[in-house]
């Protein structure tokens with residue numbers, strides 16, 4: 001309860017209406033949210049430092065919104081500090097995985113590679129609302145970004161979390177998914193793909209170096225690609241420079257957007273931490289047709305129409321947005337949250353109508369634009385010949 005009081009204080013100090021919109025109260029649940037403890041802890045520190053007791057929230061405090069350079073913002077910024085890049089355990093395996101990620105010969109037709117739908121310069125995603133699978137059919141959802149995915153160990157993979165690991169996702173993509181022509185008259189067995197790779201001497205050499213005395217098969221192919229995916233660190237962004245102390249790295253509008261993101265707009269309830277995701281699944285009211293995680297977890301109310309919270313790293317590079325590409329640009333995304341999406345029992349308690357001014361909307365968009373890595377991705381490797 002105490003930490004919730006801190007949260008209230010935070011919102012009051014952040015200029016949130018007192019009391020908050022009647023909408024929330026009418027729904028009979030408190031406006032405060034279950035959120036990352038570190039934020040509460042940091043805010044507690046801030047407000048204690050400011051000489052405020054956690055009891056103040058019961059008083060009709062009509063405080064000013066924190067300015068983008070005030071001390072409490074500095075505390076908030078600490079929560080967005082980047083950790084160092086993940087250490088690379090097996091460099092030869094990563095190098096092999098890089099080739100295989102770009103390698104169309106692991107698809108049935110020999111024409112579709114992972115990179116076909118996960119383009120490095122688009123934040124390892126695409127700007128297509130759907131992609132063409134190897135059989136020419138449209139994928140059922142928009143391709144997902146792979147940025148920073150190595151930092152999401154143990155998180156279910158896919159918009160709906162249907163694969164337990166990166167390795168499992170690769171095996172299903174190649175074996176039965178979008179690279180396999182499985183749903184056509186000319187499916188290609190995974191053994192055929194394995195043989196194709198085994199017959200390329202340069203791959204044999206590279207597998208021997210990376211995984212001595214391991215057979216080239218779908219498991220070792222998946223191990224290599226997954227090792228590579230785990231190295232897809234977000235490119236350094238202006239936001240990172242600002243977090244590190246460069247005050248002119250981002251605009252004043254973006255700084256106001258950052259404050260809104262962490263207060264009135266409630267975005268960091270889910271887009272938390274330096275990757276701007278809680279790696280969790282929520283119904284934010286984007287669809288009536290796709291059950292998302294609910295397909296896997298049929299009896300869990302909150303998982304119906306729930307999708308994985310995407311990282312917002314380099315988000316500006318990859319419109320349209322959401323699993324179904326239902327929002328054309330970042331401004332439209334903000335408008336979606338302002339309305340609160342489709343209201344139904346499964347919708348997250350963290351999603352509720354917001355009251356934003358036009359300036360607020362622009363500020364939120366300006367903030368999200370500072371998350372673009374410069375540069376993002378990398379260029380294509382030269383693939384082994386036959």
Ligand code: HEC
Pocket residue numbers: 101112113114115116117118131132133134139140141142143144145146149156157158159160161166169170173174178179225229308
């Ligand atoms: C034809 C396009 C296409 C190809 C080819 C493709 N993907 Fe994807 N990828 C997608 C789509 C679409 C999704 C979202 C799937 C879903 O949840 O329905 C996705 C999701 C993912 C995810 C989940 C990300 C997350 O945060 O959960 C990973 C990882 C991934 N792909 C890696 C790969 C790898 C590795 C390959 C090559 C073996 C590959 N993809 C090939 C389109 C593609």
Ligand code: HEC
Pocket residue numbers: 145261265266267268269270271281282283284286287306307308309310311312315320321322323324330333334337348350351364
């Ligand atoms: C309850 C958790 C939650 C909250 C709160 C939340 N988001 Fe999201 N966000 C998600 C989920 C889940 C998705 C994916 C939904 C889908 O595909 O249907 C998403 C998608 C997005 C996307 C699209 C990214 C992409 O790659 O397609 C953007 C941009 C975004 N959110 C920004 C925001 C902003 C700005 C706020 C605050 C106004 C916010 N979010 C609040 C969970 C949340």
